[in-house]
Amino acid sequence: MKTDVLVIGGGIAGAATAYYLATEGVDVTLVEADDLNTQASGANAGSIHVQIQHPEFVSLGPDWARAYGPTLRLLIESQQMWLGLGAELGVDLDVSLGGGLLVATTPEQMRQIEAKAKIERSFGVPIEILDRDSLRILAPYLAETAIGAGFCPIEGKANPLKATPAFAAAAERRGASMLTRTRILGLEPTSGGYRVRTGERTIEARRIVNAAGAAAADIAAMLGIPIALQGVPLQVTVTEPVAPLIPHLVYSAAGKLSLKQAHNGSCLIGGGWHARRLADGRLVTNPAHLAGNMTNAANLVPTLGQARAVRSWTATVNGTEDWRPIIGEVPGHKGFFLSLFPWVGFSAGPITARLTADMILGRQPRLPLNGVSALF
Ligand SMILES: Cc1cc2nc3c(=O)[nH]c(=O)nc-3n(C[C@H](O)[C@H](O)[C@H](O)COP(=O)(O)OP(=O)(O)OC[C@H]3O[C@@H](n4cnc5c(N)ncnc54)[C@H](O)[C@@H]3O)c2cc1C
Structure with missing residues (x-):
């Protein structure tokens, strides 16, 4: 051929x-x-x-x-x-490109977000810095502990x-x-x-x-x-559907998290948590990382503390x-x-x-x- x-x-x-x-x-x-x-x-x-x-x-x-x-x-x-x-x-x-929110819960995280935004803006990435009040208006689903965020409206x-x-x-x-x-x-x-x-x-x-x-x-x-x-094994988790809540892609400045809600109400929770590779090459979910990932999510979006995870899966990313x-x-x-x-x-x-x-x-x-x- x-x-x-x-x-x-x-x-x-x-x-x-x-x-x-x-x-x-x-x-x-x-x-x-x-x-x-x-x-x-x-x-x-x-x-x-x-x-x-x-x-x-x-x-x-x-x-x-x-x-x-x-x-x-x-x-x-x-x-x-x-x-x-x-x-x-x-x-x-x-x-659906409703924007990405990188949420801070400490002043130190806010400083890091601002420093990162300065660099990103110099390369043309739109980032707005939101204080506590503007964040509350944009994302009322976030925990009271959220003190501000960097918002990239095109993510x-x-x-x-x-x-x-x-x-x-x-x-x-x-x-x-x-x-x-x-x-x-x-x-x-x-x-x-x-x-x-x-x-x-x-x-x-x-x-x-x-x-x-x-x-x-x-x-x-x-x-x-x-x-x-290199191939790096990662894991992602999906929850059962919850009421429409989160129109944004949400990240945490406190630890690894990416969180979004699908059309059917399920929330997809990831952010680069590693899975385990067994000796025979198979990938399996790391339960400690699953717990860490879910904790980060529930800390930022308290409603998710009540949502059950229905499935986690693994795949290898090109790193x-x-x-x-x-x-x-x-x-x-x-x-x-x-x-x-x-x-x-x-x-x-x-x-x-x-x-x-x-x-x-x-x-x-x-x-x-x-x-x-x-x-x-
Ligand atoms: C769990 C997880 C979550 C992620 N989340 C995100 C995210 O939210 N957003 C984002 O932007 N990125 C995310 N990524 C990264 C993203 O998925 C990858 O960077 C991207 O999919 C890579 O695409 P690709 O086509 O290069 O590779 P792949 O999709 O891996 O495709 C490569 C293909 O090559 C084939 N192949 C390999 N060897 C051979 C061979 N010898 N002969 C023939 N075919 C072969 C494989 O079977 C495979 O199908 C995530 C990755 C993982 C693992």
Whole structure:
């Protein structure tokens, strides 16, 4: 089998890259080891993030935040893309961008939020600082202990169960081929591109897009390319439905938390709590982290103290130490592209794919990647 571009990975990065390429008439085949959307892209918490995550601001510091700043432009652009994606793909993706609230309960947390907002604003992220009274008006569901917040009015949520399948279906309608349950086992360069070995077939591709998420380093290693990306097991929890209460994406400055309410009233509670990986590779929920996560949620939104958790699940996120994306053609490996956005790759999926497609099409990427992608 022959193809011009072979995309490895049927998560949001791969499916959206296949969509943008097929839309431009490129002969593209996507290969997915399992079924589409079965890993991080279908199991994440659905937050559309734009701001810098507070725990990392505190642990990595303001110098790191300033260095990361140019990456925020990608998240802003991606948020803009999310606004129009449902209409473009012909599927309601449950996009709701009512704003993200980073809530403080101590003056020290407020100072950190203000310092972070100053850096974020210098890169174009809209952040308003709310005092106790304005916060109470905007978010009466919060605990009395909340003394203020940083509010990013463009953040929100989308449905991870719908977004990647919608990209994949639209890519197929435009002529992309999808090979699911097909694992890439080997890759080698040829005079005209790459030879790709799966269990059942050999595929000749002129160009490759490595969009294998948490497994991207294993794929790159097949060509002897080291990339500093690790898989990190995370967990998320959903509660039984409660009355409509929370129109925002809520974060806590006191500890790891992301919280939002779905259309059906269930609350999704996450924020980067680690799951456990067993010796045989299976992921299981860490009960202590589940308790910590639920406590953080109930401390900020007291009503949730009464809501029962109905399910927790785990998945592996693609993580890099400095949080920078890795997007572009690998120097010295003509035609081999990486399409990887760590930690918040659901939010950034549309722009990650668009930039990858731009480069494959031989165009200037629509946003500069110097100082953003770890490759440049
Ligand atoms: C629990 C959790 C919560 C999260 N919450 C959020 C959130 O709220 N907001 C946000 O923006 N981000 C969130 N993230 C991060 C986000 O989900 C990921 O960054 C993003 O989905 C990565 O997309 P991807 O397409 O690169 O990778 P994936 O979705 O992991 O897709 C990669 C695909 O490659 C396939 N693959 C791997 N190896 C091979 C091979 N050898 N051959 C063929 N196929 C292969 C895999 O099967 C997989 O389907 C969360 C992540 C997790 C785990």
